[in-house]
Amino acid sequence: MLADYVLLLFSTTPRRAKGVFNVLRGRRTVSTLFAGLTANCLELLDSWHGVDLETLMAVVATLEADQLLVSTTEGSWQLTLAGQKRQQQLQTTLYQPQAFQAFQTIDVRRFERVSQLALQVISEGAHAEKRYYPVTSDPGVQATVKQWLRSSRQPMTVLGKRLYETLNDFLTTLDSDLATIFVMGLTGYQLPGRTDQQLAEQFDRQPLEIWMIRKDLMCQWVLWIQQHQTEPLWPLLAPLIQATAISQSAWQTYQTFLQQPDVQVIARQRKLKLSTVREHLLETAILMPDFPFERLLSSAVVTQLTTIFQEQSDVASWQFQQAQDQLPELDFFWFRLFQIMRCRQEVSA
Template identity: 35%
Template sequence: MTYLITLLSAKQSRRIRVIENILHNKRTVTTLFWGMRYQILPWLGSMRQLERADFDAQLSQLVAAGLANISQNQVLLSSAGYQAQLQFWQHHQRPQFLKFYLLGDIDKMEKRVLLAGQVLSEYSFQNKNYAPLSFDGDELRAVKLWFHQQNKSNLVFQFKQELTTFLSTLGEQQANFLVMQLVGHKVAGWSTEQAAEQLELPVIDATMVRRDLWAGLTGFFVDKTGPMHDLIAPLIQATPLSHSTQITYELFNRGYSIEQICRARHLKLSTIREHLLEVAIFLPRKFPFQTFLSDPVMQQLEQHYQGNVDQWQFNATDKSDGQSFFYFRLFQIMRSYQEYAQ
């Protein structure tokens, strides 16, 4: 059994392709909305290399075992599946740093920190003849630039001290796992499989723990100063918003109307609306729903849409400009977060 069972529900039928798209980081508004409804957004982009055949095979195994049912491309845990889900959490590692998963590119974060650690280790031994970790050129250039910008007199000690401070916040198994990955002078980092065997962890747990630890490191250093922060700061985002959505949101906050943003950015009206929906999904506490959902619009929406948000079907008569659907989706998002806040 894999962590896929933890992304399913016994009460809420979930769209199979939405779950797959979340894991792959396919950021359509539809995927983000339903990912929000399923409360699995922190898993966005967590398994970008997952093949559809493998994903479908995992689902098929759950169905064959009587743990899930599939109907109309949606999956629902059976009562046995719900019990299996509870038992899964009793025997497997829970992610501890989910709230940091969307702060930045965790995969690049890992590569950059490991490479920097290797560079500093070799530097401390005054060794210039070594093969750097085989990461892409962007990461090599980024670490090289970071290294040249740092004060070398105390850099090795400070970097080690910062990493040690973070390790001290972890459990023994987690700390050992992270240390096993480190690369240094005549020290090769362990693979996930090697660390899993040494720590007597199932590989699926080790894979999850590895990602979780780098998310934790990101969150730990995001608001600190020092070499580690300088190293990873370019990879950290202030919000989970895509780059294009962030630009739209900044213009909106400066008082631009949707139409003005369209003209300024040379983008379609539908695209700008999608950007604003993304903002509402990720930053509901900051999003001014009332700017778009006036009292008359709210009254009309409240008359048409009640009960379980998952069951709402858009039925506006005028769909020509997309505005009605924009209001509908905003209303869904607003009601969803009000529901979660209860």
Template identity: 35%
Template sequence: MTPQDLLQLLSQRQVRRLRVIENLLRGRKTVSTLYWGQRYGLLYLLGLDKALQRGALDQVAQTLVTQRLAAWTQDEQPQLRLTPAGHTQQQATTYYHPQTALTWPRVDLKLVTQRLFLAVQVVSQYAHHNVQYYPLMTDLATQQAVRQWFHQIKSTALAQMVLTALTHSLTQLPELTAMVTTAGLSGYQQPGQTTAQLARTYQESAWEIYLRRVDGVIQIATDARKRDHPLHPLLAPAWQTPVTRSAQATLAAVTTTSLSLDQVAQQRHIKPSTVREHLLEAAIMLPVTAVPYDRLLPQTTRQDLLAALPGALDDWEYMALTPELQARYDFFTFRLLAIWCGKQGEMA
């Protein structure tokens, strides 16, 4: 990621923690990372660069500071805010904003990418009656899934069916994004190009090219959710709930029973703190209708806390509450209210 890529992830009005951005990219799903990822509008970054090393963005951020496009703020973690010059440059820069980004946390990107790219290669070679080729390097599970799909759907019309489906998806994207997606695919006498190669060709950063490619892959996966799509059996399993199975089980127990949170913990043989973490994870990642806010946040609780908190959500601090309110309401309730309020803004 270059300084110009990071510039697009920062804000002039909102101080942003560099570690949150880093942990999102690395796929770290702590409640704190998810919460601030939601507040920054950057949850789509979750797991996009799992190989990123801790601290890898420090020098990138420092370059922006040196260029006076961003400034550090005092905190226990490195925090950045765009300067007026940085905000001006951000607004003046033509940078790609993926159109499918809101759905990215719900897709296993590695699974869908590997299956799609191998399937396209297999179909292309099959259409040209070529059996002497080197298949793309993928894991065994991907190879087996594509092999099973191919033998189930194989026909003389398969290549045209896949071409028609891919064309339908790609025409919904900006032209350059469609071109980048297509150029990354391998087929008969057509080696797929890397993000680095495409970055040189189109004079964009490798990260921006990567965002375009992910956008294209997810658009195809979205269309493949329809049962009559030729890639449906292959790509549909890539869609997943954005919360862990354990968090799903906790949410179900809270939603379908009248047990207290401590009783749910006993029933599930987990710590009470884990129950609360599960519920916060679900609240962040799922639609507002999926969480029983009326039970967890009664109207009187909302009124008491909102009357004592500042208007700007990012300025809320639990320790700034009076000792009386802290004694009545724990941090879980405070954070859940912040998530709920944030969701109201999304729905507005």
């Protein structure tokens, strides 16, 4: 089953497996993010958090042995003809997450834990049950929910009714099986909730597929609450949302850059190494759809690099060495920035 989901990440052009996996695992180094940009999978950033890289690489090896993937250059794989057929088949039979992009800017996992306890507390409270085992003993999560309850200043029965209505509104937007999976997974009064394994048996799917479904439903729910900010759980979600996927430090560097574009000056002002400033700007360029490349890249560099790579349409396969052979003074930063710009242009074209 994991192999099926891994196969869906590959295409008919070579993709760097480690790069793609690290995007999904939430690694935010520039090289990982760049791999995500070229493989067009940045919207899955951090959605497979906690999944072991070695496990994923072992799956790739199995897919290769099964002749569904083939390695063209070291570290990169692409679909074989059989792989393409299998992928097409999976696209119609396997559950495809719809809202994993929420992981980019929202701490969905934290919300999952906090909301789980909040729903349990309200469910038990609405039934006036004081003796129950809380779903988590994490003191941070417990404190957050206590604080939320205090500030909501509403009787449990009222909160119960409101939560019933809000969940009902959200779940009616879903397919009935998905709504059932969502509700059966909840823990509350006299209902401990079903495990992924139990739901898998009930719905004749694999536990991993149920895991994907439940993660995706959580993302969909989070996005729904974001659109309905009068709902009772909004105060629990609001602090977990960031304006952008860009890290705070990189964002600050970018703000300084907007005031004046000289990287040396930015480094002095921000008290950072020059290399760090450059990494921050590359991270922003990758994650920000309308990054002002022209303010950094001189037209001379753009012209030179355009000439060097004009015969090579696959931007991801460009080699820095090739540019450096002709422009020995060129720093890797400018090459990578140009590469990001071209990737973006490809995507928008």
